[in-house]
Amino acid sequence: MRKHMVLAIAALLLLGGTAGANLLRNGDFSEWTGIYPVGWLVEDTTKARVERSTDPVRSAPAAVKLTRMVEGTGNNAGIKQLVPITGGQEYTLTAYALDDDDNASAGIGISWRAADTSYISHSGTAYGDSTVRTWQRVSKTATAPANAAYADCLLRIYGFTGSQAGGVVYFDDASLVQGAGAVEEPGQLPAPARISVRPNPVSGPARVGFAVARAGRVSVALYDRTGRRVVLLADRRFEAGAHELTLDRELPTGSYFVRVTGAADGLAKLVVR
Template sequence: MKQLIGLSGALLLLSGAAQAQIDNGDFETWSGGTPQGWTTIDSGIRLSQSTAYATTGNSSAQVEVLTGTQSNTDFRQSIPVTAGVPIEVSVDLYHTEGNVKARLYVGAYQGYSNPALTGQWQTLSHSYTPSSTGNIEVGLRFYDESGFDGNETVYVDNFRPRNDSTPVPGCEDTEATLSLTTDGYGSETSWNLADAQGTELYSGNGYGNNEQVTETFCLADGDYRFTINDSYGDGLLGSAGYSIEIGGQVVVQGSQFTYSQSSSFTVGAGGGDNGGGDNGGATNLEAYYLSAEGMTGYSLKNELHNIIKGHSSQGYSALWQFYQANELDNYYENDGSILDIYSEKPTSGDSVHFSAGQDQCGSYSREGDCYNREHSFPKSWFGGKVEPMNSDVHHIFATDGYVNAKRSNYPYGEVVSASYTSGNGSKLGTDASGRTLFEPIDEFKGDLARAYFYMATRYQDKVAGWESNSSNSDLVLDGSADRVFEPWLLALLKQWHLDDPVSQKERDRNQAAFEHQGNRNPFVDHPEFVEMIW
């Protein structure tokens, strides 16, 4: 389940001469089971004082998340801020199970904690510059991850101004240090650090001009991506720049870019080889996309086309072997059955289970009979069994044969009146405009949107001629090689892409597809490319 449960509570503090204070940010003072100073504590969470875990003083707040209803789990207080005075916010978090993640709230929602770091403290921080003098709310919000069972405990302590010269409290993994010098337009600069699942762990913005910033991260072994942005589009000017060091070694650095620059690095031995490997399975994505660096708009799309266009078609029958090895449920029930996007139930037991290699279609008369190969971008749209589109695994998914037939070649969309609903809630019907559409469940909408952005990019030299191939291709394609999609569908795909971020399942499938046919989906590796192009 990717809907977020909320617990919005927070910390916030001014650096320098600012006046803001957090009341009872160390959770040492309690009255009647309630921490002093925290004015909003909704019924969907339960707070209690804990002396078992603490990073400062003798106690912390033990937060039990009890509900999946986001609006019922707020945890906040209001603090005064001064216009133009930067605030550095920092809080310590201790995850126990890893099935929820915390999101910092400082006048707006900011970065996420890393739920995979269980049994240890981690620090969540954010830099913020108020635009006006007054009060803002600060807090945390908790979001559910796959496996959340309706009750999970997270310990919270030490809302504070961050002293960047000191180590991350209680860090039992690897410390990494970001050094950033802004240029004369510091407010244009922002950054974030995300893990391999695309979860934002740390972020920063709202800087002053020519400011020197130091941030310390606590990182478990694995792969990470650092992204820096400039809202004006001229990068960091003059002597400004940034770097990340681990153990005295620079793993990321830069200064000259336009709107955005991303760099990948690996901590420890378990996170990837960062430079090569068998079957061309390199995790050094910066080298793969190097020729597109600094580009935006349709120039970026054109260069991505040049990067991914030369894939080696393996043929339609080879998809069965790909599914047997790579289209397996190792993410929800973890039973190794075929992961069928039209029957998978992410939050409960599946009604349908397909054994890899044994339950291939064949004939079918009802849902659950067999699985087949679903062209998410229907083959009738590109002219039939035409290679390499007909066997391009980046847009062909394992699905229930009966439901696949119901979907036919109808476009994806938002159904308001359903004529058919599959066992997991996928629907065939009409939208508000009367168009016949097929709507997958929320869990896979982002996956399918990014498959469509891949098709628009990989085949931009062909796609302009596909509009007239069928009435449904005419409904979704605009006859161009750049925008590709009609405005209604483009807006929908972009929304699905935002609402359902890249998952580990997608990243694993993208790597497997790269090893299978020799090209990648850029919008899985770099989700920010969608907004940069469209």
């Protein structure tokens, strides 16, 4: 942040405890090994090419780009991630898709698998709308079979009768949570809020303080008012207790949210530049 920058703070509560932590690894596609996203398995590159995208992107620094390599319907592929779950419980898979190509559709779904990873059943597929020419939220909520031990989370590019090869869709900010919630839904004002940005007002770097109720992975990030992530301060395991991070970044004039999600209290603060 520039010297003499002044931050005005207003507290907001995210999730209100109605949604759990994101069970997916690297759901924002910020981590890549070579040409593939960390934590994700590429299904079949003869059917769908997988690439890192920095433009377009919903949350910096990257999204995943899928290009359909075959014509017509069927032969749908993309990326997937196998996540341990509890049988008989409800889960929600969510991703943001940019699906403005008339030769392809974005789709997400869950394949339920047993302890030996054998296939049990499928949740059904939720599709993006190719007439929406911007990032859109696609979500699928389903209950795991009682004998399920894993959710195989699928982000795919789909074809249809008459579609040509070369269609493109993008995915970003994917999450799997237990229940019917989502990772970044707004809630009401907390009382009191247990996240701080100080000093307030501030010149120079700011300190972001937050409390973790239980040990676990916590993500702390700065978002703009459109929901695009602009700074990731931390995404790692924190022990229970109070923690503090430094927010020191050149920012254009505008409004931002510092959001804390995961094993923390799901809080955010409005930061005005």
